[in-house]
Every structure is written in structure tokens, then in C-alpha cells.
Amino acid sequence: MVREVTVDDLAKAHAEGAVVVDCREPQEYVEGHVPGAILIPLSQLPSRTAEVPEADMVNVICRSGKRSLVGAQALLDAGRDAVSVAEGTLGWIAAGHPVVTGMEAG
DSSP, X not given: OXXXXXXXXXXXXXXXXXXXXXXXXXXHHHHXXXXXXEEOOTTTGGGOGGXXXXXXXXXXXXXXXSHHHHHHHHHHHTTOOEEEETTHHHHHHHTTOOOBOSSSOO
16 A cells, blocks of 8 residues: 655655655646656656666655555555655645746756
8 A cells, every 4th residue: 555645744855855756747747846856757657667766765746646646556566665745746836845847857
């Protein structure tokens, strides 16, 4: 079962250099994402897990927290430790955390 974390949990982990994978589509990512988040769309994640940096825990985020559950499960299935960010990018933005626009991870 996929464990969920809050955006506040992510903010604390992010401040310590956590790996964040954004599993939304490129057009969503461009509109705003967590600084440093790596874009790997959900449909590609199972075949691109090797691109996810090694980390004790990978935080998977999407728009609202639904796709990230599937993305985190894909990483778990690949033998990686992963969690889903429950409120997604919408929650991250609503909480006032920094956001980067464009294709660069920032």
C-alpha cells in the first residue's frame, strides 16, 4: 500500500534535498511545479524508473494526489521507496510554497 504525505511533509523533506518526481503531463508541469521536481509523466514512469535519482525516499506528486498514488506504486513495484503527496501541486501552491514555471526543473 502506498503511503501518503502532506505538502508540509514534502516541504520539510524538500528543504533537505528530497527527490521529487512530478508525474503529470508536460503542459501541466510547465504551468507550475515544485522546484527541482523531475518530470516523468505517469504513463512513462514504469519504463523510466532508472531515471529517478537514488534516494532513501522518492516523493511523487501530481495535480491533486490521485495519479501520484499510481506513480508511487510503480516505483514501489520497481523496488524503490516512494510516497505520494496527498494534496498534489494544487495543495503545494495553496500552502504558499515556491513554484517554478517552464520546463526547467528549477
